[in-house]
Amino acid sequence: MIEVRKFHTLGSANHGWLDAHHHFSFAGYHDPARTSWGNLRVWNDDTIAAKSGFPPHPHNDMEIITYVREGAITHRDSMGNEGRTEAGDVQVMSAGKGVTHSEYNLEDKTTRIFQIWIIPDQRGGAPAWGARPFPKDDRTGRFVTLASGLPGDDDALPIRTGARVLGATILAGESVTYEATPDRHLYLVPAAGSIRIEDQTAEARDGVAITGLDRFTITALDDSELVLVDAA
Structure with a gap:
């Protein structure tokens, strides 16, 4: 199954300083199907x-x-961590038994982020935070694992759940194939560009829900930047 969820159908809330669009029910937005x-x-x-x-x-x-x-x-938290994460890079916070944090755009220009929450395999535990750069050239034409709780992903930022978060950049006209497991839940969002995934098309910031497949091929219609979550 591949379901494209167009950007204009997402939940949204504009607070002036924050313009938020929700792929899943969040805060004042509730959709029982999402x-x-x-x-x-x-x-x-x-x-x-x-x-x-x-x-x-x-x-x-x-x-x-x-x-x-x-x-x-720029991240600050009750554990004493502080760090600035730039475009193309990733930070991870395992909230564990509890943590307080702030996330500020201290720049002179607009910041745009995807914020992704995944349910951990176990509750509790000490909170943790980490960040690292992932140069986009390293993921041209292929998916690179950015964060993972699965075996064999030692180079990725650790998360406490059986999932991985991946990034890829694909030049127009080129394709990548992802090997999946049919019982997994995958969610793909083009951060930029437009793509064809099998026989469907997704534009920048659309969501693509995928399950029941053992592989799928993505072709870039424009130069594209992709973020993919592969979760249980």
Whole structure:
């Protein structure tokens, strides 16, 4: 099954400093047909105005992955961590038994991020945070694992769930094939560009829900930047 969820059908909320679009039910947006996708609970497409952001707030029992599409985000938390994550790079926070954090756009320009929440395999545990750069040239024409809780992904940022988050850049006219497992839940979003996935087309910021397949091929109609979650 491949289902394309067009960007204009997503839930949304514009708070002035934050223009948020929700692939799944979140905050004041509820769609009983889009509450989660397997263990993938949240995929928010956030545009954050310069010199603004999310003030300190708590989380627990959630794996929170932030993929920066444009600009940069600055993280601070109750564990004493602080870091700035730039476009193309990724940060991960395992909320565990509880953590308070803030995420600010301290830049002079707009920041755009995907914020992805995945349900952990077990509740509790000490919270943790990490970030690392993933140069886009390293993932041209192929998927690279950015964060993972699966065996064999030692180079990726660790998450506490049987899932992986991957990124790829594909030049127009080129294709990549992803080897899947039919009982997994995959969710793909082009951060930029448009693609054909098997016999369907997705534009930038559309969501593509995939399950029941052992492989699928993605062809870039324009130069494209992709983010994929492969979850239980």
